Amino acid sequence: MLLFFALLAAFGLAGCGATTTPAAAPPPAAQVPQVAEISVQQLKTSLDAGNPIFLLDVRTPAEFAGDGHIPGSVLIPVEELASRMAEVPSDQPIACVCRSGNRSLTACNMLAANGFDVELYSMAGGMRAWIAAGFPYE
Template identity: 50%
Template sequence: MFKAIFGGKSGAALKHMSVAALKQQHGPSAPFTLIDVRSPGEYAQDGHIAGARLMPLDALAQRMAELPKDQPVAVICRSGGRSRVACDLLLRAGFADVTNVDGGMGAWVGAGFPVRRGEQ
């Protein structure tokens, strides 16, 4: 059913990344764009990773045109469920390099990594 709604399957495969790998690779010269698909409230109040772009899952289909399809994208949410759905949407839309951050912000915070609060 998902295929019927969103079209054919792309040739790209979903990749996975731990929060430790994300911490090591993320920064101003990161080789990917980090997308946070949580709600604006979660992003601002619960905290987010500096430099992450807020694109809530319910708006992703309308906003994915803001992202170049040929550039790597890493996707994070609270625990990994919404980011997995977002990754599937991106892959089906033709994005070539999509990575799901395993464990999401829960794992990031649990590892003691820094978060920013209050910004949207």
């Protein structure tokens, strides 16, 4: 019996108020920037006001040339974005544009996951909505 209490004491389990050391809190998760949706009207207003915003068109080259694109936009197809991240500035807001809004959201999420800590916007409705609104395109 004495051996039993000696073992309990050795492992810090003796006494009715045995305590354990609380585990250290895990480090905070890295803050991932939020991706927001921007309407074509909001984007047009921002561009007209001269606000700095990088226009990233993530469609295919055929869509970019054949369907038109927003003046000043830079083409990096979403399929190539992972290998071309260095071409995207990390010091200004970025608006991603595609045909209808799906690929642009994917591109924004890719940028956020790769450490782009800037405002990231996915243009709602894509180029279809931009053209339907009567905004200029090339």
